[in-house]
Amino acid sequence: SKHVKTKVLEFFSLLIKLGQDDPRRVVHSLKAGLALTLVSLFYYYQPLYKSFGVSAMWAVITVVVVFEFSVGATLGKGVNRGLATLLAGGLAVAAHQLANLSGRIGEPIVLGIFVFLQAAVSTFVRFCPQIKARYDYGLLIFILTFSLISISGFRDDEVLELVHKRLLTVLIGGSTCVIISVLVFPVWAGQDLHNLIASNMEKLGIFLEGFGDEYFKMPEDGESKEDRPFLQGYKSVLDSKTNEDALANFARWEPRHGRFQFRHPWKQYLKIGALTRKCAYRIESLNGHLYADIQAKREIRSKIQETCTTMSMESGKALKELSMAIKTMVKPFAADIHIENSKSSVKNLDTLLKSGLWDDETDLLEVVPVATVASLLIDVVTCTAEIAESVNE
Amino acid sequence: SKHVKTKVLEFFSLLIKLGQDDPRRVVHSLKAGLALTLVSLFYYYQPLYKSFGVSAMWAVITVVVVFEFSVGATLGKGVNRGLATLLAGGLAVAAHQLANLSGRIGEPIVLGIFVFLQAAVSTFVRFCPQIKARYDYGLLIFILTFSLISISGFRDDEVLELVHKRLLTVLIGGSTCVIISVLVFPVWAGQDLHNLIASNMEKLGIFLEGFGDEYFKMPEDGESKEDRPFLQGYKSVLDSKTNEDALANFARWEPRHGRFQFRHPWKQYLKIGALTRKCAYRIESLNGHLYADIQAKREIRSKIQETCTTMSMESGKALKELSMAIKTMVKPFAADIHIENSKSSVKNLDTLLKSGLWDDETDLLEVVPVATVASLLIDVVTCTAEIAESVNE
Numbered sequence: 001s002k003h004v005k006t007k008v009l010e011f012f013s014l015l016i017k018l019g020q021d022d023p024r025r026v027v028h029s030l031k032a033g034l035a036l037t038l039v040s041l042f043y044y045y046q047p048l049y050k051s052f053g054v055s056a057m058w059a060v061i062t063v064v065v066v067f068e069f070s071v072g073a074t075l076g077k078g079v080n081r082g083l084a085t086l087l088a089g090g091l092a093v094a095a096h097q098l099a100n101l102s103g104r105i106g107e108p109i110v111l112g113i114f115v116f117l118q119a120a121v122s123t124f125v126r127f128c129p130q131i132k133a134r135y136d137y138g139l140l141i142f143i144l145t146f147s148l149i150s151i152s153g154f155r156d157d158e159v160l161e162l163v164h165k166r167l168l169t170v171l172i173g174g175s176t177c178v179i180i181s182v183l184v185f186p187v188w189a190g191q192d193l194h195n196l197i198a199s200n201m202e203k204l205g206i207f208l209e210g211f212g213d214e215y216f217k218m219p220e221d222g223e224s225k226e227d228r229p230f231l232q233g234y235k236s237v238l239d240s241k242t243n244e245d246a247l248a249n250f251a252r253w254e255p256r257h258g259r260f261q262f263r264h265p266w267k268q269y270l271k272i273g274a275l276t277r278k279c280a281y282r283i284e285s286l287n288g289h290l291y292a293d294i295q296a297k298r299e300i301r302s303k304i305q306e307t308c309t310t311m312s313m314e315s316g317k318a319l320k321e322l323s324m325a326i327k328t329m330v331k332p333f334a335a336d337i338h339i340e341n342s343k344s345s346v347k348n349l350d351t352l353l354k355s356g357l358w359d360d361e362t363d364l365l366e367v368v369p370v371a372t373v374a375s376l377l378i379d380v381v382t383c384t385a386e387i388a389e390s391v392n393e
Numbered sequence: 394s395k396h397v398k399t400k401v402l403e404f405f406s407l408l409i410k411l412g413q414d415d416p417r418r419v420v421h422s423l424k425a426g427l428a429l430t431l432v433s434l435f436y437y438y439q440p441l442y443k444s445f446g447v448s449a450m451w452a453v454i455t456v457v458v459v460f461e462f463s464v465g466a467t468l469g470k471g472v473n474r475g476l477a478t479l480l481a482g483g484l485a486v487a488a489h490q491l492a493n494l495s496g497r498i499g500e501p502i503v504l505g506i507f508v509f510l511q512a513a514v515s516t517f518v519r520f521c522p523q524i525k526a527r528y529d530y531g532l533l534i535f536i537l538t539f540s541l542i543s544i545s546g547f548r549d550d551e552v553l554e555l556v557h558k559r560l561l562t563v564l565i566g567g568s569t570c571v572i573i574s575v576l577v578f579p580v581w582a583g584q585d586l587h588n589l590i591a592s593n594m595e596k597l598g599i600f601l602e603g604f605g606d607e608y609f610k611m612p613e614d615g616e617s618k619e620d621r622p623f624l625q626g627y628k629s630v631l632d633s634k635t636n637e638d639a640l641a642n643f644a645r646w647e648p649r650h651g652r653f654q655f656r657h658p659w660k661q662y663l664k665i666g667a668l669t670r671k672c673a674y675r676i677e678s679l680n681g682h683l684y685a686d687i688q689a690k691r692e693i694r695s696k697i698q699e700t701c702t703t704m705s706m707e708s709g710k711a712l713k714e715l716s717m718a719i720k721t722m723v724k725p726f727a728a729d730i731h732i733e734n735s736k737s738s739v740k741n742l743d744t745l746l747k748s749g750l751w752d753d754e755t756d757l758l759e760v761v762p763v764a765t766v767a768s769l770l771i772d773v774v775t776c777t778a779e780i781a782e783s784v785n786e
Binding site for chain 1: 407408411412418419421422423425426427429430433436437442447450453454457458501504505508509510512513514516517518520521533536537540541544545547548631632634635671674675677678681765768769772
């Protein structure tokens with residue numbers, strides 16, 4: 001039981017941490033509770049219950065499944081659900097009418113064929129990636145509503161009224177969600193995407209700023225190199241594609257908010273994100289060299305130490321400036337200077353290498369790791385310049 | 394209208410392509426239609442309808458939302474839904490009883506508080522990543538069922554019977570899904586994960602086998618280097634983490650099938666997948682050098698051409714062998730030979746570089762790109778050896 005107690009305590013401290021990391025989560029939970037309590041009034045309040053009856057259930061169901069963390073996700077699901085219910089309801093009424101013509105025995109057979117066909121076709125269409133990204137939920141609701149209404153029609157001839165009530169309650173539930181998510185401490189997916197892109201860039205910048213010193217620091221300096229958590233921040237950038245795609249998808253549903261228009265160029269963010277990730281792949285290779293067993297000799301390293309450190313430092317600063325520029329939405333003038341600096345240190349490195357400064361001790365084997373680091377840094381500088389270009393667009 | 398016509402035709406050819414790429418999609422759609430048609434019998438067949446009435450609706454809803462592409466996903470959702478309905482139903486009955494004590498006016502207030510509290514707490518718990526991965530759907534259903542049943546209790550005192558019917562119909566819907574997905578052409582997430590890991594490794598192998606020739610081929614050879622689709626296959630490996638995680642999650646729900654036990658070490662697959670991705674990051678850097686503007690001089694390149702091509706070729710072959718070994722589930726003996734070969738060519742390269750063979754023309758600037766490629770290939774060889782070790786485990 002002591003074991004269970006520690007488990008429970010651990011779980012609670014995890015929950016507290018989740019809340020502290022992003023207090024919007026706590027607010028979201030309260031908002032979800034509020035929305036649900038509001039729509040449950042349809043049951044408690046007699047006049048409302050009279051007009052909807054058990055159909056009020058659909059308002060509750062809609063709130064539970066449609067209410068999402070960001071405004072965009074909620075709006076997207078709400079619109080999907082509303083349109084799908086309308087469309088499926090209409091088609092189900094038509095199917096019911098057709099089935100009615102075939103008599104009491106033929107009816108379930110005709111209905112069964114309809115249900116089978118639409119379920120199979122809609123399920124197949126859901127595999128289409130473009131449709132899956134934006135309308136997957138709508139298709140699910142389409143299958144659900146069409147099946148429920150056309151089947152219910154077999155037992156209940158008031159199909160039109162059923163559709164009407166269903167649509168109305170879904171609209172009520174959906175708009176409750178949308179209104180609460182927009183009015184009460186809204187969480188904008190667009191803003192989140194914006195911040196994610198900026199902070200990913202910043203993470204790469206932090207790595208690059210620290211890399212030079214870390215790489216050229218001699219192991220004799222004491223402590224092991226492995227315990228540098230600030231150098232590991234970039235790792236999350238490697239896998240952020242899914243997250244970026246989802247946020248961009250949600251953001252497209254969002255109306256004008258803050259500094260963002262309705263048709264803000266969200267695709268540009270994905271482009272910048274892809275370039276940032278490309279840069280992160282190079283940094284992952286660089287990171288491998290930070291902890292490599294075979295390190296170049298001190299003399300060789302020290303020759304290019306200055307230029308490499310400058311390259312790394314300046315591209316890091318440029319990325320940080322770009323990140324700041326995105327955050328504050330101003331043109332990144334300061335970044336240009338750092339990019340120029342990093343480019344000119346690439347040139348310095350070229351000159352340094354050309355000068356044949358080190359012919360005397362040409363153990364090329366020892367030059368290789370340093371050369372690789374230098375070359376990866378050159379790649380990083382190129383990536384940074386590309387990112388800067390994209391940000392400027 | 395001609396424009397619309399082309400759009401529609403495009404859409405249909407896209408659908409046909411989706412079906413041809415993976416015929417299991419067509420089968421899955423038919424299975425979904427079948428499952429839905431089966432549960433709709435509860436409406437058509439009088440004796441069944443008599444015992445369930447409109448509650449039969451929940452069987453239909455369950456089938457629509459629980460039926461997923463793979464057995465693991467279906468089972469996971471089904472179990473989640475069943476357990477959540479049971480738990481939420483029980484708690485809702487208790488809440489209803491408590492609320493009953495507080496009289497006709499107090500009842501909706503007490504119920505409202507319960508609904509608000511459980512919705513807020515459950516919504517918050519859904520943010521917990523470990524829980525989200527496996528029980529997200531269960532928590533959603535928990536909120537839904539608790540709210541619906543405790544609220545309905547206000548209008549209908551037969552709460553226990555309501556819970557009983559709900560649970561039974563959910564079980565019927567859920568087991569219909571599970572039975573159909575297991576018996577009719579089952580799609581196993583575990584098998585898919587297994588294939589994905591193997592094919593990702595193969596893609597890297599294909600790149601490496603082609604890289605040497607491609608890199609050392611002189612641009613004068615005619616056509617541009619950009620049009621090599623077989624060299625771009627590895628790109629999909631970079632972003633496959635989300636997919637792997639999802640499949641591993643589903644696979645954990647799956648019973649013994651084919652050559653897989655119930656508790657097959659799915660985590661090992663994720664580990665191998667992570668190593669494969671690490672290797673893919675290096676390959677992404679290598680790929681950048683394939684199309685770089687600054688290329689080393691022919692003489693310098695030709696000196697290391699042989700060893701580098703061997704390194705690349707042998708590690709490529711090793712990866713392909715490892716991929717085959719995973720596919721056929723036998724020990725990868727042949728891979729060990731290729732790994733040894735690639736390691737010995739790393740040593741050859743070391744000797745070559747140490748020999749100072751090229752002191753006469755030390756324009757180090759031109760050595761840098763070649764050195765980088767060599768060094769990245771050394772990294773790839775190391776990664777490959779790591780992957781081989783993991784596969785052997």
